[in-house]
Amino acid sequence: MHKRLALLITALLLAANFVFAQTHSFVRAKDGSFSVDNQPYYFVGTNYWYGSLLANDKKGKERVIRELDFLVKNGVTNLRLLAGVEGEGFVNGVNRVAPALQKPQGVFNKDILKGLDFLLNEMGKRNMKAVIFLSNNWEWSGGFLQYLNWNGQIPDSIFRRKLNWDELRDNIGKFYTCNACMSAYKKQVEFVVNRTNTVTKKKYKDDAAIMAWELANEPRPMRESAIPSYEKWVSDAAAYIKSLDKNHLVTTGAEGYMGTENVDVFKAIHSDKNIDYATLHIWPKNWGWFKDTSIAASIDNVVKQTQTYIDVHAQAAKDVNKALVIEEFGLPRDHHSYSLSASTTMRDQYYNVVLKALWNSEQNNGIIAGCNFWAFGGAGRPSGKDIFWQKGDDVLGDPPMEEQGLNSVFDSDATTWQLINSFTQKINGLNAKN
Numbered sequence: 001m002h003k004r005l006a007l008l009i010t011a012l013l014l015a016a017n018f019v020f021a022q023t024h025s026f027v028r029a030k031d032g033s034f035s036v037d038n039q040p041y042y043f044v045g046t047n048y049w050y051g052s053l054l055a056n057d058k059k060g061k062e063r064v065i066r067e068l069d070f071l072v073k074n075g076v077t078n079l080r081l082l083a084g085v086e087g088e089g090f091v092n093g094v095n096r097v098a099p100a101l102q103k104p105q106g107v108f109n110k111d112i113l114k115g116l117d118f119l120l121n122e123m124g125k126r127n128m129k130a131v132i133f134l135s136n137n138w139e140w141s142g143g144f145l146q147y148l149n150w151n152g153q154i155p156d157s158i159f160r161r162k163l164n165w166d167e168l169r170d171n172i173g174k175f176y177t178c179n180a181c182m183s184a185y186k187k188q189v190e191f192v193v194n195r196t197n198t199v200t201k202k203k204y205k206d207d208a209a210i211m212a213w214e215l216a217n218e219p220r221p222m223r224e225s226a227i228p229s230y231e232k233w234v235s236d237a238a239a240y241i242k243s244l245d246k247n248h249l250v251t252t253g254a255e256g257y258m259g260t261e262n263v264d265v266f267k268a269i270h271s272d273k274n275i276d277y278a279t280l281h282i283w284p285k286n287w288g289w290f291k292d293t294s295i296a297a298s299i300d301n302v303v304k305q306t307q308t309y310i311d312v313h314a315q316a317a318k319d320v321n322k323a324l325v326i327e328e329f330g331l332p333r334d335h336h337s338y339s340l341s342a343s344t345t346m347r348d349q350y351y352n353v354v355l356k357a358l359w360n361s362e363q364n365n366g367i368i369a370g371c372n373f374w375a376f377g378g379a380g381r382p383s384g385k386d387i388f389w390q391k392g393d394d395v396l397g398d399p400p401m402e403e404q405g406l407n408s409v410f411d412s413d414a415t416t417w418q419l420i421n422s423f424t425q426k427i428n429g430l431n432a433k434n
Contacts (some may be wrong), residue, residue, distance in 0.1 A: 023338035025208040027129060027246050029276040032321050034369045042362040042431055043129070044355065044424045045078025045372035046071065046409075047328060052081050053097065055115035064119060067378040068112050070411055072126045075424020078211065079123065080131045080327055080372045083192045084112060086142030087150070090122045093162030094391075094401040101191075104148040105184055108191050114198055118208045120284040121199040129211035131327070131372075133253050134189050134241075136217040137172060139397040140192050143216065146173050147181040173222035176229035186240055189213075193244045205245040212249035213241050218281060219252065220259045227261060231268055238274035250274055255281035255328070256313050263316055271320040277369070278317045282306055282354070293336040295430075302331075303353050307394045310357050314367050329354050330374040330407035338382060338405035340412060347409075355423040362430055373420075377408030 027034055027041055034041040048067075054060040071077070084101025101112045116132075123130055136143030149159040163171065163291045175181050184189050193213065195204045204210060215237050221230035238250050252269055259281070260266045270278040284290060290298035310326065317324035331350045333342040354371055361368035375397025382404040383393045389400040397408040409416055 009433065027211040027249060029249050029323055032323050032367045033365070034277070034323055039079050040362075040365070040431065041369070042358065042427055043078040043356070043370040044076055044427055045080065045129075045131075045327075045370060046076050047097045047372050047397060048079040048378075049082040049133075049375070049399075050097070050397070051079065051119050052083070052113075052116035053085075053099065054395055055118040056099065056112065060115070061118055062089060063379055065122060067376070067411070068122055068126055068128070070378070071376070072128065072418075074417055074421050075428050076376075076420065077127065077428070078131065078370060078372060080115070080130045080214075081119070081145065082136075082141055082217075083116070083132050083134045084141075085190065086135065086188070087146040088142075090160050091142065091145055091149075092139040092401075093160075093169065094139050096142055097395075097400060101140070102142075102188060104150065105147075106187060108188070110195075113192070113195055117195075117199045120207060121196060122206075123376055124207070124209035128209065130209055131212045131214055131251070131360045132192075132210060133214040133217045135185055135215070137219050138217065138401075139400075140401050141217075142217075144181070146177040147184050148174055148178060151178055151180040152182065153178055153181070153194070169222040172220070173226040176221070176226055176233045182233065182236075185237070189237070189241060190244060193241060205247055208247075210248055212251050212255040212276070213245065214251050214279075215241075218259055220255070221261060221265070222427050224261055227265055231265065232319065235272050236273070238272055242274045247274040251277050251279050251325075253327075254279055255283075256309065258283075258287060260307075263312065266313065267316050267320055270317070270322050275322070277323040277325060278313070278320070278327045280310070280313050280324060282309055283328070284331060284350070295332065295334065295336065299349060301344055302350060306350070306353055309358070310354070310368070314361075315369045322367075324367050325369060326354055326358070326371040328372065328374045332406055338387065338403050340381065340410060342404065344413055344416050348415050351416065351419055353392040357419070359427060362427055373409060374407055375409070377405075377410040379411055380408070381410070 027036055055064045085097055085100050088100045088103055099112055102108055139145050148154045154171055214326055221227045241250050257263045257266050284302045289302045314324055315332045331347040333344050334346055358368050358371050377396040380394035380396045389404050398404050398406045
C-alpha cells in the first residue's frame with residue numbers, strides 16, 4: 001500500500017513539474033523586456049516564412065531538419081513564420097505562394113497546416129521560438145487584397161492585374177472598413193490559433209515553441225484617412241486573439257513610421273493593452289536610401305539612416321514601455337547581384353549595425369530585445385533560369401514578387417554566418433549567465 005502511495009505521489013509530482021515547466025517556458029513580456037522562466041530573453045532570429053509550406057512533403061521535411069540544425073548551430077533560435085496563404089493564382093500581377101490554407105473564403109484545408117505542425121515540433125526539440133503572422137498586407141500570400149476580392153470590394157479585373165502604388169494604397173486601405181473582410185480574417189485566426197498539432201497532439205495555444213501571434217505582415221493604413229479605422233482594427237484583432245489564447249504574446253507586425261504614416265500612430269497601436277511588444281522593419285532599398293547598384297557608394301547614408309530609424313523607434317517603444325524587435329532588415333548582395341558567387345561585404349557591414357544595436361541593448365538591459373534578418377534562404381538556390389520564381393524552383397526567403405536571391409542569406413554565405421555567429425555567441429552567452 002505504501003509502495004502504491006509513493007508511486008502515486010511521484011507521478012503527481014512529475015505531472016506537476018511538467019505543468020510548471022510548460023507554464024513557465026512561454027516567453028513573457030513586461031516593462032519593456034522579454035523573459036523565459038523569469039530570465040531575460042534576447043534573441044537573434046531570422047525570417048523563415050516559407051518553412052510551414054516547405055514541410056508539407058518528405059523532401060521539404062528533410063530540408064527543414066537540415067536548415068533548423070544549421071540555424072541552431074549558428075545561434076539563431078527565433079523564426080518568423082507565415083500561418084497560411086489566402087486564395088490561389090495571380091493577384092496584383094504576382095503568382096502568390098502556395099499551397100493555400102483557404103482556397104475559397106471560409107473553406108480551410110486543415111492538412112496544409114501539417115507542415116506547420118511538423119515545423120513547430122522540430123523547433124520545440126531545439127528550444128526555438130516561433131512568431132507566426134496571421135495574414136499579410138501584401139499580395140504574395142493573398143492577404144488583405146484577397147479578403148477584399150472575396151467580399152466584393154475589388155473586382156477580378158483590378159485584383160489580378162498589376163496595380164500602381166496609388167491604386168494599391170487606395171484598395172488595401174479599404175480592408176479596415178470592410179466588416180465582412182475583418183470577419184473572414186477572424187475566422188482564419190480562430191482556425192489557426194485553436195488548432196491541435198497532429199504531431200505533438202498539443203493545442204497551439206499550449207505550445208511554448210510559439211512565442212507570439214502577429215496580426216499580419218506589415219499591416220499599414222495605406223492612407224492617412226484610414227488611420228482611425230486601422231488603429232481600431234489593431235485593437236480589436238489583438239483583443240480577439242487574446243480572447244482565444246491567454247498564453248502567447250501578441251504583436252502587430254508593423255514596420256515603424258514608414259508604414260504607419262508617423263511615429264504617433266506607431267506609438268498608439270503599440271500602447272494597446274493587448275499588444276505585448278513593438279515591431280520594426282528596415283528596408284534601405286525600398287525606401288530609397290541607396291539607388292540602383294550603388295550600395296557601396298551609399299553605405300554611409302544607409303548606416304546613418306538605419307541607426308536613426310532604430311533610435312527613433314527605440315525611444316517610442318520606451319515611451320509605451322514595450323520591448324522592441326527589429327523583425328525585418330535586409331540588403332542585396334554587393335553590386336545588387338542575385339548570384340551566390342557575388343560577395344556580401346556591404347550586407348555584412350549593414351547586419352553588423354543592427355546586431356550591434358541588439359548586443360548593446362542586451363548589455364544594458366535595453367528596450368531592443370531581438371532581431372530577425374530577412375531572410376533565410378538556407379539550402380535553397382536560385383534556378384538561374386529566370387529572375388523571378390517559377391513553379392518547380394526552390395523556395396527561398398525572397399517572395400515570388402521579388403528577384404530570387406535579392407535578400408536571401410544562404411547557408412553558403414560564409415562571411416555573413418561568421419558575423420552572425422560572433423554576435424549569437426555573445427548574446428546567447430549573456431542570456432545563459434542571467
